[in-house]
Amino acid sequence: MAHEFVTILHTNDIHSHVEHWPRIANWIKTRRAILQAAGHFVLTFDIGDFIDRYDANTQATWGKANTQLLNDCGYDGVTIGNNEGLGLPHDRMEDIYSQRHFAVLLANIFENDHQLPKWAEEFRIFVTPKGTRISAFGLTAAYESTYPLADWLPVQPLPTLAKLSDRVVAQSDVRILLSHLGLPTDQALAKQFKKISVILGAHTHHLLPHGQQVEQTFLAAAGKYGENVGEVTLEINENHEIVSTKAKTTPFDDLLPVKSASAFLENWRESGRTILANQIVANLPVSRSPLEQVDDCADALMTNFHTKIAMISTGMFLDDLPVGELNNFQLLTDLPHTINPMKIDITGSDLLKLLAEIHLQHDHLLNLHINGSGFRGDKFGEMKFFGLENSSIDPDEHYEIASLDHYYFLPWFHSLQAAEVSFDFKGILRELMARYYHVKYRREVLD
Structure with missing residues (x-):
C-alpha cells in the first residue's frame, strides 16, 4: 500500500490583525484545494489568541465576528x-463559540463544577481515507492567579497530559497537540511525553520556519499577528507510522494579494466603529487630556478599591476626550488595552524599594515602546503616584495601592513580587473608566 500524506495548515497569535486576514484566508482555501487535489489529507488549526479586544469589531461583537472568520475558512x-480565556468575561466566553463549525480543543480549563465548558472537547479523532487515526488536543497557559477570577478552574499542562495521554495514545496513531503554552514548555513536554507526534505552538510568538525536532516530537509555529502562516506535512506508511516530517512557514508578503481585501477591511472596521460609536457612555462637560485622564483614573481606581493611594503610568491614555457625548469607540481608541485593575498590599520597606526601582528606570521607561501584558499602546510613560508622600512612608507599615495588573507582569518592578496583590476581573480598564465617567457626570447633572 502506498504511503499517504497528511498536511496541517496552522495559524497562531493573530490578535485580531485582520489587515492580514484576506490573504491568509485565500491562502488556506487555495492551498487546501491544491493539496487535496494532490491526494493529501488536510487539517487546519489555529493555536489561540485569534482575538484581541483592541480591535473595534472584535470588541463590538465580543469576538463572534472573529469566530465567523474561522468558520468561513x-x-x-x-x-x-x-x-x-482571560480577555473575555465568562459569559461572553460561553457564547463566543455558540455558532462555531469547528472543534474547540481544550483539556485544561474547566467550569467551577470541574466539567469541561460546553463548547470544548478534550480531543477529537480525525480519520484519513486510509484509516490513519489522528488525534488533536489542546492546552493553554493555565494562569492560576487569574483564571479563577474569571470563574474558570485552570489545570497545569503536566498533570493534564499525564491523565489524558493514555486515552489519546490508545485511540490514535498520530497525535497533534495544539499548544498555547510557549516554546520552552513545548520543548519540555516533547521530552517528557514522547508519544506526541507534532506540537503546534503559540503564546511566545515564536517562529520556527522549518520546524524543530525535539526527540521524537516535531515542533512548529508561525510567529505572530499573521505575519507568517505555517504548514506541516507528514508522510505516513501502511502501518500508520510517520516516516518523515517537514515544515515551512510562508511570510505574509509572499501570500497572493486579494482584490477584495480593501472592501473587507473597510466593512470590518466600519461595522465595529458604528456599533461602538452608538454606545454612549456619558456627556462630558469638559474635555479631558491624557494627563487629566490619569488624574481621573487615579480617582476611579481609589474609589473602586477604597484606597487612598493610586499608581498609574501616563502612557496608558492615548487620546484627548473632547467635550460632548463620550462613546465606547472613543474609549477603545483611547484605551485599547486589555488590562485589569489591581490592588497592591505592600510593606513600607518594599514600597520604598519600588519607588527606588521606578526612579532608577524613569528615563529608560519614559519613551520606551512596549507591547504585551495587555498593553496595546505606544510608550510606557512616567509612573505617577497619588495620595503618597515619600517622606512619610513607614517601613513597618502596610500600604494599599490601587493600580493596574500590567505592572505586576512586567519585568521591571521586582518589589511588586513581594507584595500581596488582588486582581479585579469585573472589567478591564476602559470599562472602569466608562463606569467612572457615567457616574461622575450623571451625578453632576443631577446636582
Missing part, C-alpha cells in the same frame, strides 16, 4: 489563548 479545530 473551514478550520477543523482551534484552542484558546489568554486573550480568549
Whole structure:
C-alpha cells in the first residue's frame, strides 16, 4: 500500500490583525484545494489568541465576528489563548463559540463544577481515507492567579497530559497537540511525553520556519499577528507510522494579494466603529487630556478599591476626550488595552524599594515602546503616584495601592513580587473608566 500524506495548515497569535486576514484566508482555501487535489489529507488549526479586544469589531461583537472568520475558512479545530480565556468575561466566553463549525480543543480549563465548558472537547479523532487515526488536543497557559477570577478552574499542562495521554495514545496513531503554552514548555513536554507526534505552538510568538525536532516530537509555529502562516506535512506508511516530517512557514508578503481585501477591511472596521460609536457612555462637560485622564483614573481606581493611594503610568491614555457625548469607540481608541485593575498590599520597606526601582528606570521607561501584558499602546510613560508622600512612608507599615495588573507582569518592578496583590476581573480598564465617567457626570447633572 502506498504511503499517504497528511498536511496541517496552522495559524497562531493573530490578535485580531485582520489587515492580514484576506490573504491568509485565500491562502488556506487555495492551498487546501491544491493539496487535496494532490491526494493529501488536510487539517487546519489555529493555536489561540485569534482575538484581541483592541480591535473595534472584535470588541463590538465580543469576538463572534472573529469566530465567523474561522468558520468561513473551514478550520477543523482551534484552542484558546489568554486573550480568549482571560480577555473575555465568562459569559461572553460561553457564547463566543455558540455558532462555531469547528472543534474547540481544550483539556485544561474547566467550569467551577470541574466539567469541561460546553463548547470544548478534550480531543477529537480525525480519520484519513486510509484509516490513519489522528488525534488533536489542546492546552493553554493555565494562569492560576487569574483564571479563577474569571470563574474558570485552570489545570497545569503536566498533570493534564499525564491523565489524558493514555486515552489519546490508545485511540490514535498520530497525535497533534495544539499548544498555547510557549516554546520552552513545548520543548519540555516533547521530552517528557514522547508519544506526541507534532506540537503546534503559540503564546511566545515564536517562529520556527522549518520546524524543530525535539526527540521524537516535531515542533512548529508561525510567529505572530499573521505575519507568517505555517504548514506541516507528514508522510505516513501502511502501518500508520510517520516516516518523515517537514515544515515551512510562508511570510505574509509572499501570500497572493486579494482584490477584495480593501472592501473587507473597510466593512470590518466600519461595522465595529458604528456599533461602538452608538454606545454612549456619558456627556462630558469638559474635555479631558491624557494627563487629566490619569488624574481621573487615579480617582476611579481609589474609589473602586477604597484606597487612598493610586499608581498609574501616563502612557496608558492615548487620546484627548473632547467635550460632548463620550462613546465606547472613543474609549477603545483611547484605551485599547486589555488590562485589569489591581490592588497592591505592600510593606513600607518594599514600597520604598519600588519607588527606588521606578526612579532608577524613569528615563529608560519614559519613551520606551512596549507591547504585551495587555498593553496595546505606544510608550510606557512616567509612573505617577497619588495620595503618597515619600517622606512619610513607614517601613513597618502596610500600604494599599490601587493600580493596574500590567505592572505586576512586567519585568521591571521586582518589589511588586513581594507584595500581596488582588486582581479585579469585573472589567478591564476602559470599562472602569466608562463606569467612572457615567457616574461622575450623571451625578453632576443631577446636582
